[in-house]
Amino acid sequence: METVLEAKNINKYFKKPVSFHVLKDISFKINKGEFVSIMGKSGCGKSTLLYILSTMDTEYEGELYLNNELITGDSRQKLTVIRNKHIGFVFQFHYLLSEFTVLENVMLPAKKLGEKSIKAIEKDALEKLRILNIEHLAHKRASQVSGGEKQRVAIARALINNPSIIMGDEPTGNLDSHNADNVFNIFKKLSVEENLSLLIVTHDEDFAKRTDRIITMEDGKIIS
Numbered sequence: 744m745e746t747v748l749e750a751k752n753i754n755k756y757f758k759k760p761v762s763f764h765v766l767k768d769i770s771f772k773i774n775k776g777e778f779v780s781i782m783g784k785s786g787c788g789k790s791t792l793l794y795i796l797s798t799m800d801t802e803y804e805g806e807l808y809l810n811n812e813l814i815t816g817d818s819r820q821k822l823t824v825i826r827n828k829h830i831g832f833v834f835q836f837h838y839l840l841s842e843f844t845v846l847e848n849v850m851l852p853a854k855k856l857g858e859k860s861i862k863a864i865e866k867d868a869l870e871k872l873r874i875l876n877i878e879h880l881a882h883k884r885a886s887q888v889s890g891g892e893k894q895r896v897a898i899a900r901a902l903i904n905n906p907s908i909i910m911g912d913e914p915t916g917n918l919d920s921h922n923a924d925n926v927f928n929i930f931k932k933l934s935v936e937e938n939l940s941l942l943i944v945t946h947d948e949d950f951a952k953r954t955d956r957i958i959t960m961e962d963g964k965i966i967s
């Protein structure tokens with residue numbers, strides 16, 4: 744089984760206002776095509792962990808491997824490239840640019856990466872919109888589409904650079920049950936049909952139960 748992401752003995756301390764051991768010896772692997780959820784009570788360290796796994800926070804102990812390469816200790820500049828290329832993000836809030844069209848929003852991370860022509864990026868973006876069944880929204884402004892559609896646009900944007908893994912911090916937190924179900928089905932399809940790995944923090948038990956595996960955290964530790 745091919746491993747996409749591996750965390751080895753991750754420890755994290757917040758030094759202020761008082762020293763606080765927030766992540767305690769976290770180790771796990773995510774395989775290619777695996778759809779994994781992270782659950783745990785508020786304050787157990789889920790967002791802190793995701794921040795480290797997504798390479799945004801480099802102040803931790805332990806080792807992080809992406810596609811079997813050690814990325815712990817890499818420069819900020821290198822991590823920015825790794826993040827743009829290999830990790831797609833979906834948040835609770837969509838963070839779309841409301842005055843830009845749906846298509847322009849989806850194209851942005853690829854433009855930032857700067858590896859392809861605008862024509863090629865546009866073609867890729869339309870393909871991602873097609874996968875998410877929202878190709879018809881391409882030329883609408885982001886402000887003109889519904890909440891559920893915005894989250895699908897955010898997923899298309901997360902996919903644009905063909906990442907190895909999608910990470911989500913409560914991506915269904917702002918959605919009603921119908922739209923949350925839609926997002927679940929999209930993630931499931933991406934994992935089964937595109938062999939994409941997904942690691943999703945959620946408070947939604949129904950969502951988590953249907954993923955391939957649940958990582959449960961308590962008080963900074965993985966308990967199951």
Ligand SMILES: Nc1ncnc2c1ncn2[C@@H]1O[C@H](COP(=O)(O)OP(=O)(O)OP(=O)(O)O)[C@@H](O)[C@H]1O
Pocket residue numbers: 757759760763765783784785786787788789790791792
């Ligand atoms: N910058 C910081 N400095 C000090 N303590 C922090 C900092 N950020 C978070 N914490 C604390 O670390 C713990 C873990 O926070 P974290 O946001 O990772 O929890 P969480 O499991 O994601 O919670 P939620 O489900 O409510 O989002 C909490 O006790 C929080 O108060």
